Structure formats: C-alpha cells, structure tokens
Amino acid sequence: DTEVTQTPKHLVMGMTNKKSLKCEQHMGHRAMYWYKQKAKKPPELMFVYSYEKLSINESVPSRFSPECPNSSLLNLHLHALQPEDSALYLCASSQDGGYGYTFGSGTRLTVV
Amino acid sequence: ILNVEQSPQSLHVQEGDSTNFTCSFPSSNFYALHWYRWETAKSPEALFVMTLNGDEKKKGRISATLNTKEGYSYLYIKGSQPEDSATYLCAARIGSARQLTFGSGTQLTVLP
Numbered sequence: 001d002t003e004v005t006q007t008p009k010h011l012v013m014g015m016t017n018k019k020s021l022k023c024e025q026h027m028g029h030r031a032m033y034w035y036k037q038k039a040k041k042p043p044e045l046m047f048v049y050s051y052e053k054l055s056i057n058e059s060v061p062s063r064f065s066p067e068c069p070n071s072s073l074l075n076l077h078l079h080a081l082q083p084e085d086s087a088l089y090l091c092a093s094s095q096d097g098g099y100g101y102t103f104g105s106g107t108r109l110t111v112v
Numbered sequence: 113i114l115n116v117e118q119s120p121q122s123l124h125v126q127e128g129d130s131t132n133f134t135c136s137f138p139s140s141n142f143y144a145l146h147w148y149r150w151e152t153a154k155s156p157e158a159l160f161v162m163t164l165n166g167d168e169k170k171k172g173r174i175s176a177t178l179n180t181k182e183g184y185s186y187l188y189i190k191g192s193q194p195e196d197s198a199t200y201l202c203a204a205r206i207g208s209a210r211q212l213t214f215g216s217g218t219q220l221t222v223l224p
Contacts, residue, residue: 043214045213050210056210100158
C-alpha cells in the first residue's frame, strides 16, 4: 500500500459544529503532516508528528486539535471554526522528515 | 520566514510546445528541492528530489535543473501534451528542518 488516504473528501460544517478529518497510511512512515491550502496560495504547514509525538505546531489556533492515535493514523479535530478556515486540508507522510512526502488527496472544508 | 517563490503563477501553451517554469528558494543552508505534479482532485505526485548544485533529473519529457548557489530550479516540459495539464509545485527543505516549505505552484494548461 503506497497511498495516503484522507476522509472525508468534502466537508461542510457550521461554526458551532465539531468534526474530524482523518488521514491514514500503511507505508511505515514515521512522520506525518497537516497542511492547509487556500486558493492560489502555497500549502501552509500546520502540524508535524514524528514517531507519534507532536514535534511542530505552527502557532495554529486551538480550534484545530491534532491527534496521532498510532503510527498509521492522524486526525485533525475541528471545533468552532470560522468561515476563513475554509480551505483544502492536505495530509502527508514521509519516512523520517528528510525525504519527500506522500500526499493524500485532501479534504475540501467549507465553514458556513 | 522562509519564502519559496514560483513563476509564472499560470501558463497556457499549445500542444507540442515546450515550456519551462521557475522555483526560487533561499540558497543558505539549502538541503533539498522537491518538485510535485498535482492534478485537480488528486494527490500531489512526486516528480524529482534534487540536492546537489548542478543536478539535472529527467523523467520522460519532463526534466529539472538545480542551482543551489543562486537559489533556483527550472522545470522543463518538452513537447507538452494535454495530459501534462496540472499544477507543478516546488518545495524546499532548508537546514535541519524536517518539513518542506512550498511555493504556490505554476498552473499549466496545455491546449489541444
């Protein structure tokens, strides 16, 4: 299995909702990443997990809460989001940070 | 703040034309430069990883060069085909950072 699977592909949520994004890989990669991308902008790093521990949090607001329950799974819990949080959320994994990434196809999030 | 810049932002070419675009990155503490090809609704796909000044990589009709001293990389596509239509992302790894910093991409459209 050489894929990163992200679910759901699309999500519409209200500002009072709680939802979660899921990312899964079975390549034995020990680093996993969340990026946020808005139209015409570069993907922006949000979080990095290395060996299931949070190693980088790029000053992301607390309404985004990452979780890495095991080495194959990465979640992003969402609560009380704002419309400006609408974006494509990309998950990626790599062998140990120093290598290229394998990406998921992203979750298109719309906050209404 | 680490800036990775790509130009042009978008490009339309006729089928059969050759084309190229640019990625610029900070040259100090450079570690690696990655190119990805990203089709709509799919995952970004790794094209090349380059680390050495003067590196040149080739994959079919697509090639890339790297100049680490001046901080730029070129991606070339020879004899563009409609299936080459995609966004081409570059990303740099600088110093000891585990994560990649992305440019905003060049969106290529090849017209039949």
